[in-house]
Amino acid sequence: MAHHTTNYLxxxxxxxxxxxxxxxxxxxxxxxxxxxxxxxxxxxxxxxARTSDDVIFETYAQRNGVALDDTAARDAFFSKGQPCLRSSPLGKRYGWGLHHDDEGRVALVARDSEQYALLAADPAIAHTRAMRGRRA
Structure with a gap:
């Protein structure tokens, strides 16, 4: 079974x-x-502490009463492509950047923080944006 990942490195x-x-x-x-x-x-x-896949699956599991350690459910969930954290309301509406480290683990970065400015200007990491809330 193919595994589609939402992780960024x-x-x-x-x-x-x-x-x-x-x-x-x-x-x-x-x-x-x-x-x-x-x-x-x-x-x-x-x-x-968690990768994007972990966050997205745990969110699904909590909302649907699925056990977090149900590997079959996780495999089935990721057998289809899932929206990545670029589609999360955190970056679209609430002003949070999401930094993924070199192992894919994610942390929140407040848009009005010094850390955000430093990460946004860092040429050594990949950059993308959260998806727009509505069409231009």
């Missing part, structure tokens, strides 16, 4: 061109956590 996903906030905002908490809230919690609580 040594890459900085900058906020979307049309991100409505000029500073990073924590997504609102709610009774049924949103994708944004789940992504935020998984990455913010343990920076550089």
């Amino acid at each position: 040594t890459t900085f996903i900058e906020v979307a061109d049309d991100c409505p906030t000029d500073h990073a905002v924590e997504p609102p908490a709610s009774e049924k956590p949103t994708i944004a809230a789940l992504h935020y919690r998984l990455i913010a609580e343990q920076p550089y």
Whole structure:
């Protein structure tokens, strides 16, 4: 079975061109956590502990009552292409950049931080942007 990955290596996903906030905002908490809230919690609580695949599968698992250690479910989930973290609301709407280290593990970087400015200007890493929230 083919495995489609969403992981990036040594890459900085900058906020979307049309991100409505000029500073990073924590997504609102709610009774049924949103994708944004789940992504935020998984990455913010343990920076550089999970890959993009881990974050995306754990989000799916939590929202659908799937066990995190169900390797068959994970294999089935990734047998089809999945949207990567470029489509996460964190970079589209909430002002968070996503830095992937050389092992693919991800951390949040507030758009209004010095670290964001340094990463955005770093020629040694790959750069991409979060997807726009709406068509231009």
